[in-house]
Amino acid sequence: MKDLPRLAQPVHVRELGEGPRRVLALHCTIAHSGAWKGLAGLLGQEATFTAPDMLSHGRSPDWDRQGDFYDRITEIALAQLTGSMDLIGHSFGAAVALRLAVERPELMRSVVLIEPVFFAVAVQDAPELIERHGQDAQPYMEALSAGDEALAARLFNRMWSTEGSPRWPDLPESTRAAMIRGIHVVPAVDQALFADRVGLLQPGVLDRASMPVLLLRGSLTHHVMAAINEGLARRLPDAASAVVDGAGHMLPISHPGEAAAQIRAFWAGG
Secondary structure, rough: OOOOOOOOOOOOOOEEEEOOOEEEEEOOOOOOOHHHHHHHHOOOOEEEEEEEOOOOOOOOOOOOOOOOOHHHHHHHHHHHHHOOEEEEOOOHHHHHHHHHHHHHHHHEEEEEEOOOOOHHHHHOOOOOHHHHHHHHHHHHHHHHOOHHHHHHHHHHHHOOOOOOOEEEEEEHHHHHHHHHHHHHHOOHHHHHHOOOOOOOOOOOOOOOOOOOOOEEOOOOOHHHHHHHHHHHHHHOOEEEEEEEOOOOOOOOHOOHHHHHHHHHHHHHHO
Protein backbone atom coordinates (compact mmCIF):
# COMPACT_ATOMS: atom_id res chain seq x y z
CA MET A 1 0.00 0.00 0.00
CA LYS A 2 1.13 3.52 -0.75
CA ASP A 3 2.66 5.69 1.96
CA LEU A 4 0.34 8.13 3.72
CA PRO A 5 0.82 11.83 2.96
CA ARG A 6 2.51 13.92 5.63
CA LEU A 7 0.04 16.73 6.23
CA ALA A 8 0.47 17.19 9.96
CA GLN A 9 -1.95 19.05 12.20
CA PRO A 10 -1.35 18.84 15.95
CA VAL A 11 -4.07 16.92 17.77
CA HIS A 12 -5.11 16.53 21.39
CA VAL A 13 -4.28 13.16 22.97
CA ARG A 14 -5.85 11.99 26.22
CA GLU A 15 -4.37 9.34 28.51
CA LEU A 16 -6.65 7.22 30.69
CA GLY A 17 -5.87 4.44 33.18
CA GLU A 18 -2.57 3.39 34.67
CA GLY A 19 -2.19 -0.30 33.90
CA PRO A 20 0.81 -1.93 32.20
CA ARG A 21 -1.03 -2.89 29.02
CA ARG A 22 -0.69 -0.13 26.40
CA VAL A 23 -3.84 0.52 24.41
CA LEU A 24 -4.52 2.87 21.50
CA ALA A 25 -8.23 3.78 21.48
CA LEU A 26 -9.87 5.41 18.43
CA HIS A 27 -13.29 6.99 18.94
CA CYS A 28 -16.29 7.20 16.60
CA THR A 29 -17.42 10.10 14.43
CA ILE A 30 -19.02 13.09 16.26
CA ALA A 31 -17.65 11.87 19.61
CA HIS A 32 -14.24 12.52 21.22
CA SER A 33 -11.56 10.78 23.25
CA GLY A 34 -13.56 11.21 26.46
CA ALA A 35 -15.94 8.57 25.14
CA TRP A 36 -13.44 6.00 26.46
CA LYS A 37 -13.71 7.11 30.10
CA GLY A 38 -16.19 4.41 31.09
CA LEU A 39 -14.31 1.55 29.47
CA ALA A 40 -10.91 2.81 30.62
CA GLY A 41 -12.24 3.26 34.14
CA LEU A 42 -13.08 -0.44 34.24
CA LEU A 43 -9.85 -1.58 32.61
CA GLY A 44 -7.60 1.11 34.06
CA GLN A 45 -5.75 -1.16 36.46
CA GLU A 46 -4.84 -3.43 33.57
CA ALA A 47 -4.25 -0.92 30.79
CA THR A 48 -3.28 2.65 29.95
CA PHE A 49 -5.37 4.11 27.13
CA THR A 50 -3.88 6.57 24.65
CA ALA A 51 -6.85 8.24 22.97
CA PRO A 52 -6.41 10.94 20.32
CA ASP A 53 -9.19 13.32 19.29
CA MET A 54 -9.86 13.18 15.56
CA LEU A 55 -9.60 16.42 13.61
CA SER A 56 -12.83 18.43 13.97
CA HIS A 57 -13.53 16.53 17.20
CA GLY A 58 -12.83 17.09 20.90
CA ARG A 59 -9.93 19.41 21.62
CA SER A 60 -8.23 18.85 18.27
CA PRO A 61 -8.33 21.57 15.60
CA ASP A 62 -10.78 21.58 12.73
CA TRP A 63 -9.77 19.56 9.69
CA ASP A 64 -8.06 21.92 7.25
CA ARG A 65 -9.68 20.07 4.32
CA GLN A 66 -6.25 19.14 2.96
CA GLY A 67 -5.78 15.60 1.75
CA ASP A 68 -8.19 12.73 2.44
CA PHE A 69 -9.82 12.57 5.89
CA TYR A 70 -9.44 8.79 6.22
CA ASP A 71 -5.74 9.10 5.38
CA ARG A 72 -5.30 11.97 7.80
CA ILE A 73 -6.90 10.17 10.75
CA THR A 74 -4.93 7.01 9.96
CA GLU A 75 -1.74 9.08 9.99
CA ILE A 76 -2.69 10.59 13.36
CA ALA A 77 -3.39 7.16 14.84
CA LEU A 78 -0.20 5.70 13.43
CA ALA A 79 1.81 8.43 15.15
CA GLN A 80 0.52 7.11 18.52
CA LEU A 81 1.48 3.48 17.83
CA THR A 82 4.78 2.79 19.54
CA GLY A 83 6.02 -0.72 20.07
CA SER A 84 3.56 -3.53 20.71
CA MET A 85 0.15 -2.10 21.61
CA ASP A 86 -3.42 -3.32 21.79
CA LEU A 87 -5.76 -1.41 19.50
CA ILE A 88 -9.44 -0.65 20.17
CA GLY A 89 -11.56 1.21 17.65
CA HIS A 90 -15.24 2.14 17.59
CA SER A 91 -17.29 2.78 14.43
CA PHE A 92 -15.18 4.95 12.10
CA GLY A 93 -12.33 4.55 14.59
CA ALA A 94 -12.66 0.79 14.08
CA ALA A 95 -12.40 1.26 10.31
CA VAL A 96 -9.14 3.13 10.89
CA ALA A 97 -7.99 0.39 13.27
CA LEU A 98 -8.67 -2.27 10.64
CA ARG A 99 -6.53 -0.39 8.12
CA LEU A 100 -3.69 -0.07 10.63
CA ALA A 101 -3.93 -3.79 11.43
CA VAL A 102 -3.29 -4.50 7.74
CA GLU A 103 -0.65 -1.85 7.11
CA ARG A 104 1.35 -2.03 10.36
CA PRO A 105 0.63 -5.40 12.01
CA GLU A 106 4.08 -5.46 13.63
CA LEU A 107 3.04 -2.58 15.92
CA MET A 108 0.07 -4.25 17.57
CA ARG A 109 -0.55 -7.23 19.80
CA SER A 110 -4.33 -7.46 19.36
CA VAL A 111 -7.23 -5.53 17.84
CA VAL A 112 -10.79 -4.95 19.06
CA LEU A 113 -13.19 -3.65 16.42
CA ILE A 114 -16.42 -2.34 17.95
CA GLU A 115 -19.17 -1.80 15.35
CA PRO A 116 -16.72 -1.14 12.47
CA VAL A 117 -18.53 0.86 9.78
CA PHE A 118 -16.55 -0.69 6.92
CA PHE A 119 -19.63 -0.89 4.71
CA ALA A 120 -17.70 -2.30 1.75
CA VAL A 121 -18.00 -5.76 3.36
CA ALA A 122 -21.79 -5.56 3.26
CA VAL A 123 -21.68 -4.14 -0.27
CA GLN A 124 -20.20 -7.51 -1.26
CA ASP A 125 -22.07 -9.77 1.16
CA ALA A 126 -25.47 -8.14 1.79
CA PRO A 127 -26.34 -5.45 -0.77
CA GLU A 128 -29.95 -5.41 0.41
CA LEU A 129 -28.78 -4.20 3.84
CA ILE A 130 -26.65 -1.51 2.23
CA GLU A 131 -29.75 -0.34 0.36
CA ARG A 132 -31.65 -0.22 3.65
CA HIS A 133 -28.81 1.71 5.27
CA GLY A 134 -28.91 4.19 2.39
CA GLN A 135 -32.63 4.72 2.90
CA ASP A 136 -32.12 5.27 6.62
CA ALA A 137 -29.22 7.67 5.98
CA GLN A 138 -31.05 9.73 3.36
CA PRO A 139 -32.61 12.24 5.81
CA TYR A 140 -29.30 13.34 7.32
CA MET A 141 -27.56 13.31 3.94
CA GLU A 142 -30.27 15.59 2.55
CA ALA A 143 -29.82 17.90 5.53
CA LEU A 144 -26.07 18.03 4.88
CA SER A 145 -26.64 18.77 1.21
CA ALA A 146 -28.93 21.62 2.24
CA GLY A 147 -26.25 23.02 4.54
CA ASP A 148 -28.22 22.33 7.73
CA GLU A 149 -25.50 20.71 9.83
CA ALA A 150 -27.50 20.98 13.05
CA LEU A 151 -30.35 18.93 11.59
CA ALA A 152 -27.90 16.52 9.96
CA ALA A 153 -26.17 15.86 13.29
CA ARG A 154 -29.49 15.34 15.02
CA LEU A 155 -30.69 12.87 12.38
CA PHE A 156 -27.34 11.04 12.23
CA ASN A 157 -27.37 10.68 16.01
CA ARG A 158 -30.94 9.38 15.91
CA MET A 159 -30.12 6.79 13.24
CA TRP A 160 -27.33 5.26 15.32
CA SER A 161 -29.18 5.46 18.65
CA THR A 162 -31.57 3.03 20.32
CA GLU A 163 -34.97 3.63 21.90
CA GLY A 164 -33.39 4.07 25.30
CA SER A 165 -30.79 6.60 24.17
CA PRO A 166 -31.09 10.23 25.29
CA ARG A 167 -33.10 12.34 22.84
CA TRP A 168 -31.45 15.29 21.12
CA PRO A 169 -33.13 18.01 23.27
CA ASP A 170 -32.02 16.17 26.42
CA LEU A 171 -28.34 16.16 25.47
CA PRO A 172 -26.12 18.88 26.96
CA GLU A 173 -25.69 21.87 24.68
CA SER A 174 -21.93 21.23 24.55
CA THR A 175 -22.55 17.67 23.33
CA ARG A 176 -24.92 18.85 20.62
CA ALA A 177 -22.43 21.51 19.51
CA ALA A 178 -19.63 18.92 19.30
CA MET A 179 -21.77 16.65 17.14
CA ILE A 180 -22.67 19.51 14.82
CA ARG A 181 -19.01 20.49 14.55
CA GLY A 182 -17.92 17.06 13.35
CA ILE A 183 -20.82 16.01 11.13
CA HIS A 184 -19.21 17.38 7.94
CA VAL A 185 -16.63 14.55 7.92
CA VAL A 186 -19.26 11.82 7.40
CA PRO A 187 -19.58 12.15 3.59
CA ALA A 188 -15.83 12.75 3.32
CA VAL A 189 -15.13 9.09 4.09
CA ASP A 190 -17.73 7.47 1.84
CA GLN A 191 -15.18 6.33 -0.75
CA ALA A 192 -13.08 4.67 1.95
CA LEU A 193 -15.96 2.99 3.77
CA PHE A 194 -18.34 2.03 0.96
CA ALA A 195 -16.06 1.71 -2.08
CA ASP A 196 -12.97 0.36 -0.26
CA ARG A 197 -10.73 3.02 -1.82
CA VAL A 198 -7.69 1.65 0.04
CA GLY A 199 -8.24 -1.91 -1.20
CA LEU A 200 -8.54 -3.80 2.07
CA LEU A 201 -10.85 -6.35 0.45
CA GLN A 202 -8.49 -7.14 -2.39
CA PRO A 203 -7.41 -10.81 -2.34
CA GLY A 204 -4.89 -11.57 0.40
CA VAL A 205 -4.80 -8.08 1.92
CA LEU A 206 -6.70 -8.85 5.15
CA ASP A 207 -4.41 -11.87 5.65
CA ARG A 208 -1.76 -9.39 6.77
CA ALA A 209 -3.80 -8.70 9.92
CA SER A 210 -2.57 -11.88 11.57
CA MET A 211 -2.98 -10.76 15.20
CA PRO A 212 -6.00 -11.87 17.30
CA VAL A 213 -9.04 -9.72 16.46
CA LEU A 214 -12.30 -9.37 18.43
CA LEU A 215 -15.36 -8.05 16.58
CA LEU A 216 -18.02 -6.60 18.88
CA ARG A 217 -21.50 -5.31 18.08
CA GLY A 218 -24.71 -4.56 19.91
CA SER A 219 -27.81 -6.71 19.47
CA LEU A 220 -29.93 -3.59 18.81
CA THR A 221 -27.64 -1.89 16.30
CA HIS A 222 -28.41 -1.30 12.61
CA HIS A 223 -28.88 -4.58 10.74
CA VAL A 224 -25.97 -3.85 8.42
CA MET A 225 -23.51 -4.21 11.30
CA ALA A 226 -24.15 -7.95 11.65
CA ALA A 227 -23.20 -8.45 8.00
CA ILE A 228 -20.04 -6.38 8.43
CA ASN A 229 -18.87 -8.15 11.58
CA GLU A 230 -19.65 -11.61 10.27
CA GLY A 231 -18.03 -10.83 6.94
CA LEU A 232 -14.86 -9.57 8.58
CA ALA A 233 -14.77 -12.57 10.92
CA ARG A 234 -14.77 -14.86 7.87
CA ARG A 235 -12.05 -12.89 6.10
CA LEU A 236 -9.58 -12.23 8.92
CA PRO A 237 -7.09 -14.98 9.84
CA ASP A 238 -7.64 -15.00 13.62
CA ALA A 239 -10.97 -13.34 14.46
CA ALA A 240 -13.74 -13.94 16.97
CA SER A 241 -17.13 -12.25 17.00
CA ALA A 242 -19.38 -11.38 19.96
CA VAL A 243 -22.69 -9.60 20.54
CA VAL A 244 -23.61 -7.47 23.56
CA ASP A 245 -27.29 -8.02 24.33
CA GLY A 246 -29.37 -4.88 24.73
CA ALA A 247 -26.71 -2.58 23.30
CA GLY A 248 -26.80 -0.50 20.15
CA HIS A 249 -24.12 1.12 18.05
CA MET A 250 -22.81 3.17 20.98
CA LEU A 251 -22.10 0.13 23.15
CA PRO A 252 -18.66 1.18 24.51
CA ILE A 253 -20.40 4.24 26.00
CA SER A 254 -23.79 2.77 26.89
CA HIS A 255 -22.56 -0.67 28.04
CA PRO A 256 -18.95 -0.24 29.22
CA GLY A 257 -19.23 -3.07 31.75
CA GLU A 258 -20.24 -5.64 29.15
CA ALA A 259 -17.66 -4.32 26.68
CA ALA A 260 -14.93 -4.44 29.34
CA ALA A 261 -15.82 -8.04 30.21
CA GLN A 262 -15.60 -9.08 26.56
CA ILE A 263 -12.27 -7.30 26.06
CA ARG A 264 -10.78 -8.65 29.30
CA ALA A 265 -11.68 -12.23 28.33
CA PHE A 266 -10.30 -11.66 24.82
CA TRP A 267 -7.01 -10.32 26.19
CA ALA A 268 -6.74 -13.25 28.60
CA GLY A 269 -7.36 -15.75 25.81
CA GLY A 270 -4.95 -14.06 23.43
